[in-house]
Amino acid sequence: MAFDAYLNEHEERHLHDLNRLLEIPSISALSEHKEDVARAARWLCEYLESIGMEEAAVLPTAKHPVVCAEWLHRPGAPTVLIYGHYDVQPVDPIALWTSPPFAPAVRDGKLYARGSADDKGQVMVNLQALEALLQSEGGLPVNVKVLIEGEEEIGSPSLEPFINEHRGRVEADVVLISDTSMLADGLPTICCGLRGLCGLEVHVTTAATDLHSGIYGGAVANPTHVLASLLASMREGQGRILVPGFYDDVLEPSAQERAQIAALPGDEESLRRRLGVPALDGEPGYSAMERTSIRPTLEVNGMWGGFQGEGTKTVIPNEAHAKITCRLVPNQDPAVIAKAVAKHLHDACPPSARVEVEIGHSAYPWRCDPASTPIRAAIRSLESAFGTTPALARLGGSIPVVESFDRLLQVPCVLMGFAAPDANAHAPDESFPIETWRTARFASARFLHELAKGD
Amino acid sequence: MAFDAYLNEHEERHLHDLNRLLEIPSISALSEHKEDVARAARWLCEYLESIGMEEAAVLPTAKHPVVCAEWLHRPGAPTVLIYGHYDVQPVDPIALWTSPPFAPAVRDGKLYARGSADDKGQVMVNLQALEALLQSEGGLPVNVKVLIEGEEEIGSPSLEPFINEHRGRVEADVVLISDTSMLADGLPTICCGLRGLCGLEVHVTTAATDLHSGIYGGAVANPTHVLASLLASMREGQGRILVPGFYDDVLEPSAQERAQIAALPGDEESLRRRLGVPALDGEPGYSAMERTSIRPTLEVNGMWGGFQGEGTKTVIPNEAHAKITCRLVPNQDPAVIAKAVAKHLHDACPPSARVEVEIGHSAYPWRCDPASTPIRAAIRSLESAFGTTPALARLGGSIPVVESFDRLLQVPCVLMGFAAPDANAHAPDESFPIETWRTARFASARFLHELAKGD
Numbered sequence: 001m002a003f004d005a006y007l008n009e010h011e012e013r014h015l016h017d018l019n020r021l022l023e024i025p026s027i028s029a030l031s032e033h034k035e036d037v038a039r040a041a042r043w044l045c046e047y048l049e050s051i052g053m054e055e056a057a058v059l060p061t062a063k064h065p066v067v068c069a070e071w072l073h074r075p076g077a078p079t080v081l082i083y084g085h086y087d088v089q090p091v092d093p094i095a096l097w098t099s100p101p102f103a104p105a106v107r108d109g110k111l112y113a114r115g116s117a118d119d120k121g122q123v124m125v126n127l128q129a130l131e132a133l134l135q136s137e138g139g140l141p142v143n144v145k146v147l148i149e150g151e152e153e154i155g156s157p158s159l160e161p162f163i164n165e166h167r168g169r170v171e172a173d174v175v176l177i178s179d180t181s182m183l184a185d186g187l188p189t190i191c192c193g194l195r196g197l198c199g200l201e202v203h204v205t206t207a208a209t210d211l212h213s214g215i216y217g218g219a220v221a222n223p224t225h226v227l228a229s230l231l232a233s234m235r236e237g238q239g240r241i242l243v244p245g246f247y248d249d250v251l252e253p254s255a256q257e258r259a260q261i262a263a264l265p266g267d268e269e270s271l272r273r274r275l276g277v278p279a280l281d282g283e284p285g286y287s288a289m290e291r292t293s294i295r296p297t298l299e300v301n302g303m304w305g306g307f308q309g310e311g312t313k314t315v316i317p318n319e320a321h322a323k324i325t326c327r328l329v330p331n332q333d334p335a336v337i338a339k340a341v342a343k344h345l346h347d348a349c350p351p352s353a354r355v356e357v358e359i360g361h362s363a364y365p366w367r368c369d370p371a372s373t374p375i376r377a378a379i380r381s382l383e384s385a386f387g388t389t390p391a392l393a394r395l396g397g398s399i400p401v402v403e404s405f406d407r408l409l410q411v412p413c414v415l416m417g418f419a420a421p422d423a424n425a426h427a428p429d430e431s432f433p434i435e436t437w438r439t440a441r442f443a444s445a446r447f448l449h450e451l452a453k454g455d
Numbered sequence: 456m457a458f459d460a461y462l463n464e465h466e467e468r469h470l471h472d473l474n475r476l477l478e479i480p481s482i483s484a485l486s487e488h489k490e491d492v493a494r495a496a497r498w499l500c501e502y503l504e505s506i507g508m509e510e511a512a513v514l515p516t517a518k519h520p521v522v523c524a525e526w527l528h529r530p531g532a533p534t535v536l537i538y539g540h541y542d543v544q545p546v547d548p549i550a551l552w553t554s555p556p557f558a559p560a561v562r563d564g565k566l567y568a569r570g571s572a573d574d575k576g577q578v579m580v581n582l583q584a585l586e587a588l589l590q591s592e593g594g595l596p597v598n599v600k601v602l603i604e605g606e607e608e609i610g611s612p613s614l615e616p617f618i619n620e621h622r623g624r625v626e627a628d629v630v631l632i633s634d635t636s637m638l639a640d641g642l643p644t645i646c647c648g649l650r651g652l653c654g655l656e657v658h659v660t661t662a663a664t665d666l667h668s669g670i671y672g673g674a675v676a677n678p679t680h681v682l683a684s685l686l687a688s689m690r691e692g693q694g695r696i697l698v699p700g701f702y703d704d705v706l707e708p709s710a711q712e713r714a715q716i717a718a719l720p721g722d723e724e725s726l727r728r729r730l731g732v733p734a735l736d737g738e739p740g741y742s743a744m745e746r747t748s749i750r751p752t753l754e755v756n757g758m759w760g761g762f763q764g765e766g767t768k769t770v771i772p773n774e775a776h777a778k779i780t781c782r783l784v785p786n787q788d789p790a791v792i793a794k795a796v797a798k799h800l801h802d803a804c805p806p807s808a809r810v811e812v813e814i815g816h817s818a819y820p821w822r823c824d825p826a827s828t829p830i831r832a833a834i835r836s837l838e839s840a841f842g843t844t845p846a847l848a849r850l851g852g853s854i855p856v857v858e859s860f861d862r863l864l865q866v867p868c869v870l871m872g873f874a875a876p877d878a879n880a881h882a883p884d885e886s887f888p889i890e891t892w893r894t895a896r897f898a899s900a901r902f903l904h905e906l907a908k909g910d
Contacts, residue, residue: 195669199767208731213754214650214852217782218746219726221693221736224686224755224777231683238676238805271674276663281676281807291673299668300679301770302761307778312654312815314780314853315756322679323762325769327672350693352736360767397669398769 003445006136007128011438014131015111017047018124018437019104021086022113028064028087028154037150040086041065044123044148051131053146059166061158064150068169071134072143077452079143081172081409082130083401084123084179085152088115089426096428109434110420116432118425122178122418123148125437129444141452145172152179156401163408174374174451175405178444180417183391184265185433188382188443190375191415193293193367193394194402196328198338199360202227202345204305204320206353211316221352223320224305230355231300231322233348234341238281241298243344249331253294261289264391292396297327298341327396334362363398366406366413374414377450382416385443416447457591458584458900465587466893470566472502473579473892474559476541477568483519483542483609492605495541496520499582499603506586508601514621516613519605523624526589527598532907534598536627536864537585538856539578539634540607543570544881551883564889565875571887573880577633577873578603580892584899596907600627607634611856618863629829629906630860633899635872638846639720640888643837643898645830646870648748648822648849649857651783653793654815657682657800659760659775661808666771675771676807679760682775685810686755688803689796693736696753698799704786708749716744719846747851752782753796782851789817818853821861821868829869832905837871840898871902 007014026040027033041058044067048056053069064087072079091101091114099105101114111121133140147170151158163170182189204223211220234243241247253261268288272280282291291297305320307313326337342357349355368375370392382390402413418440424430462469481495482488496513499522503511508524519542527534546556546569554560556569566576588595602625606613618625637644659678666675689698696702708716723743727735737746746752760775762768781792797812804810823830825847837845857868873895879885 197769206732211730212852213752213756213780214782214850216730216747217752217754217851218737218741218750219735219743220730220732221734222754224758225690225693228683228686228755228758229690229692231680232687235680235684237684238680238807275666275671275675277661277675277807278809279676279805279807280674281805282673286673288674292671295673297668297672299672299677299769299771300683300761301668301768302763302772303679303683303775304759304763306755306757308757308759308776312778312780313756314652314754316754317757320758321763323767325668325767327669350734350736352693352732352734354733395669396672397667 001449002136003132004442006132007441007445010132014128014441015434018121021120021124022104022115023102025102026087026150027090028151029090037064037087041067041150044086047127048146051127052134053130061151061162063158066150066158066162067146067148068166069146070144070169071140073139074141074143077142078173079145080448080451081145081147081170081175082126083175083177083405084126084148085119085150086123086148087150087153088118088120089153093428098429106434110431111434111437112429112431114430116430117419117423118430119152119179121432121437125418125440126176126178126444128441129448132441132445133448141449144448145169152401156404159401160404160408163404171409172411174411175409175413176447177402177413177415178417179399180395180415181419181421181423182417183393183421185420186386187265187388188386188390189417190378190382190390190392191395191417192370192375192392194365194398195396196332196334196363196365197398198326198328198334198362200324200338200341201358201360202230202322202324203356204230204349204353205318207318210318213314213316216316220316221350222316223353224317226350226353227303227305227320227322230345230348231303234298234344239283243298243341245340246296246337249333249336250296251330253290257294258290261293262287264289264393293394294329296329296332298324300324327398328365330365330367332365334364338362363400363403366402367394368412372412373455374412374451376455378414378416378447381443381446381450384446385439416443456904458587459897461587461591462896462900469583469896470889473576476575476579477559477570478557480557481542481605482545483606484545492519492542496522496605499541502582503601506582507589508585516606516617518613521605521617522601522603524601525599525624526595528594529596529598532597533628534600535903535906536600536602536625536630537581538630538632538860539581539603540574540605541578541603542605542608543575544573544608548883553884561889565886566889566892567884567886569885571885572874572878573885574607574634576887576892580873580895581631581633581899583896584903587896587900588903596904599903600624607856611859614856615859615863618859626864627866629866630864630868631902632857632868632870633872634854635850635870636874636876636878637872638848638876640875641841642720642843643841643845644872645833645837645845645847646850646872647825647830647847649820649853650751650851651787651789651818651820652853653781653783653789653817655779655793655796656813656815657685657777657779658811659685659804659808660773662773665773668769668771671771676805677771678775678808679772681805681808682758682760682777685800685803686758686777689753689799694738696751698753698796700795701751701792704788704791705751706785708745712749713745716748717742719744719848748849749784751784751787753779755779782853783820785820785822787820789819793817818855818858821857822849823867827867828910829867829906831910833869833871833902836898836901836905839901840894871898
C-alpha cells in the first residue's frame with residue numbers, strides 16, 4: 001500500500017522527529033519542568049498541524065495541557081480516538097543512566113531516552129502512521145481524533161474532567177491506546193484485560209499512649225502483634241486469601257483460556273531468577289502467569305508501627321498501620337471486596353484492641369472481547385506488520401485511563417502496546433528497540449485500514 | 456534519735472536546697488545543656504563537701520562527670536555505696552507543662568519539676584539523710600561511698616568503665632539505689648526483682664527490588680506478609696509465647712509468692728482504665744500484675760516495610776523488619792532465649808523468603824533475696840519512717856545499672872524507691888509528693904543505723 005513506501009522513505013526523518021520530542025524533559029511530576037511539559041505539548045501540536053491533522057490545539061487543564069487534533073472526513077466510517085501521553089517519569093537515580101536521559105542515544109539497536117518506551121515512542125508510532133496515510137493517500141481510511149495528555153505519570157487527574165468538558169473532541173467508536181508492553185521481544189501483544197483494584201488502610205490502636213514494655217509488657221495487647229495476626233489471618237500461607245467471600249464472584253478461567261495462557265512465552269524459573277527471589281510463591285493450583293493476570297490478590301503495600309530508629313526502644317506501641325491493595329478480576333466488584341476485607345478485619349480483631357478500616361480508591365477490572373471487530377482488526381494489522389500472530393493477554397496491572405474511557409465513553413479500547421519487556425520504563429536506561437518502532441508504524445497505519453474494512 | 460530532730464528542724468532549708476538543684480536544666484541527652492550538666496555536678500560536689508563528706512570530687516568520664524564522695528571512719532562496719540543520678544530527661548513537649556520544668560512549683564502538696572522524682576528528689580533524700588547523721592551525730596553509723604552519675608538518662612555508657620577504673624571509690628558491701636517507684640501513694644516499696652532483656656532485629660527479604668503489585672502480584676511472596684505470619688506464629692492469641700523452649704527455664708512462682716503479689720495494691724479494672732485499652736490482655740492463667748513482673752514477654756517494639764506515605768503505592772515491598780525485645784525472668788538466660796527466637800523465625804520462614812536475625816543487647820534478670828540482712832534493714836527503716844509495712848515487689852522493667860553493680864561488684868543492691876506511681880517521670884508535669892520526700896529522708900537515715908545493727 002502507498003503508506004508502506006512512505007514509511008520506508010521517511011524512516012530517517014521520523015527517527016529524527018522522535019528524537020526532538022525525546023529531548024524535551026517533560027517531567028510532569030516536577031514543577032521546575034512545567035515549561036518543558038508545555039513545550040512538548042506545543043511541539044506535538046505543531047507536528048500534528050504539519051502532517052495535515054485539523055483543529056490541532058493545546059488545551060489547558062488545571063495542570064498540564066492536553067493536545068488534541070482530528071480528521072473527520074469519512075462520513076459513515078468509524079471514528080478512532082488515539083490516546084497517548086507526552087509527559088514522562090522523573091529520571092532519578094540519574095547516576096545509573098549510561099547516557100543522559102534527554103540525549104537520545106542508539107546502542108545495540110535500541111533507542112535510549114526517558115520516554116522512549118513510555119510513552120513518546122509509542123505516541124509517535126501512531127502519529128507517524130497518520131502522517132504516512134495523510135501524505136501518501138491524501139486522507140485517512142477512518143475518522144480520527146487524537147488526545148495526548150501531559151499528566152499520565154501523575155495519575156491523569158485532569159483527564160476525566162477534560163473528557164466531560166470536551167466530549168466533541170473525544171467521542172469515538174473505538175479508542176486506540178499504545179502504552180503497554182509486548183510479552184516477548186518481537187511478539188506483538190494486545191492487552192485484552194486488566195485487573196481492578198481496591199485499596200484499604202488499616203489502623204489498629206490499643207492504649208492511650210505508647211507504653212513502657214518493662215512496666216506494662218504482659219498486661220496489654222501490642223497493636224503490632226494484633227496487626228500481624230490480622231494480616232496473617234487473611235492468607236493461607238503465602239497463597240489463597242481467606243477473607244470470606246473473596247473469590248465468590250471470580251470468573252474461573254475456561255480450559256481454553258488456561259491453555260492460551262500456558263502457551264504464552266516465559267517460564268517460571270527465568271522469572272524467579274529475574275526477580276531474585278529464592279522461590280516463587282502464590283495461590284496453589286495456578287501458574288505464576290495465571291496468578292498475575294486472571295487471579296485476584298491481596299497485598300500489603302506497607303505496614304508500620306512503633307520504633308524504627310537505630311538501636312533499641314523498649315516500647316509497646318499504641319498503634320500499628322497497614323496499607324492494602326487487592327487486585328481484582330472479572331466479576332469482582334471493588335466495593336464488595338473492600339467491605340468483605342473490612343468485615344474480616346473487624347471480626348478477627350481481639351477485644352483488647354480496636355481496628356479501623358478506611359476504604360480508599362478503587363478501579364473495576366477491565367476485559368475486552370477478543371472476538372470484537374476492533375480487536376480482530378488489530379490482530380490482522382499486527383500479524384501483517386510483524387509477520388507473526390500477536391499474543392492476546394490479560395495483564396495484571398490496572399491502567400486508570402482505560403477504565404476512564406470504558407466508563408465515560410462506553411466504547412471498546414484496543415490496547416496495542418509496543419514497549420519491550422525489558423524497557424525499563426520508570427527506571428534508568430529506558431529504551432525502545434528501533435526495529436519495533438519501525439514495524440509498529442506499519443501496524444498502526446494498517447490498523448486504520450483494517451478498521452475501515454470492518455469484519 | 457538525734458537525726459530526727461535535725462531533719463524536722465532543717466526541713467525548710469532542705470526543700471530550698473532541693474529546689475536549687477532542680478533549677479539546673481541538666482539534660483544529659485542535649486549537647487546544648489552540657490554546661491548545665493557540669494554545673495549540677497559541681498553543685499552536688501559542693502553540697503557533699505559542705506555536709507562533711509570527704510574526698511568529694513567531680514570526676515570526668517568520656518561524656519558527663521560522676522560525683523563521688525566518701526566517709527569511711529567505721530572500721531568493721533559495713534560500707535554502703537549510695538548510687539543516684541543528677542541528669543534528667545528532656546522536657547518536650549514543653550507546652551504540656553503546667554509550670555516551667557526548671558522552676559520548681561508546689562501544687563496540692565506536690566513539688567513539680569523535671570527531675571523531682573527521677574532522680575534529683577530521691578538523690579537529695581539520701582544525701583540529706585547523710586547530712587542529718589553527720590551534723591547531729593558527728594558521724595555516720597556505717598561507712599558510706601557516694602556515686603551520683605550524669606548519664607543515666609542516656610543509658611549510663613560511662614558507668615561500667617568508671618566502676619572498673621575507680622574501684623576504690625565504689626567497692627562496698629551493699630548498694631543503695633533510690634530510683635524506683637512506690638506501688639501506691641504512701642506505700643513504701645522495695646523492688647526485689649527486675650526482668651532481664653534480650654533484643655533482636657528481624658529482617659525479611661524477598662526480591663532484588665520492590666515490585667509492581669499489578670505485574671507481579673500473585674507470583675512472589677510479600678515480605679510484609681511473611682513477617683506478619685512469623686510474628687503471629689510466635690504467640691497464641693495475645694498470650695502464651697509459642698517459641699519452643701521459651702518457658703523452659705522460667706521459675707514458676709510459689710503459691711506464697713502468688714499470694715503476696717495478689718495482696719499488692721492495684722486492681723485490673725483501674726489499670727485498664729488508666730491505660731485506655733478496651734481490655735487487658737496477656738498470657739492466660741496469670742494476673743496482670745504477675746504477667747508484668749514474674750512472667751516473661753516477647754514484644755514487637757517496632758515493625759515496618761513498604762510504603763508509609765500518604766495515599767496509595769501499589770508496590771510489593773522487598774523487605775520488612777521488626778524489632779523485638781523479650782523481658783526475661785529468673786532463670787532465663789538472654790543468650791539462650793535470643794537463640795531460641797532466632798531458630799523459631801528461621802524454621803518458620805517459607806522457602807520463598809529469606810529471614811535474617813540480628814541479636815542485640817541483653818540483660819540478665821535480677822532478683823534479690825528478700826530475707827537478706829540489707830533488705831531486712833530496709834524493711835525495718837521504711838516501716839519505722841512511714842508507719843506501714845513496705846511492699847516487696849518484683850518489677851517488670853530492667854535497670855541496667857542494677858545489673859552492672861550486681862555483675863561488677865557482686866554485692867546486694869537495695870532498691871528503696873520513693874517516686875509516686877503517677878510521678879510522670881520522662882513526661883510533662885513530673886512531680887514528687889512533698890510528704891513522701893520528707894518521710895523518705897527519715898527512712899534513709901534510719902536505714903544506715905539498721906545496717907549498722909545488722910540482724
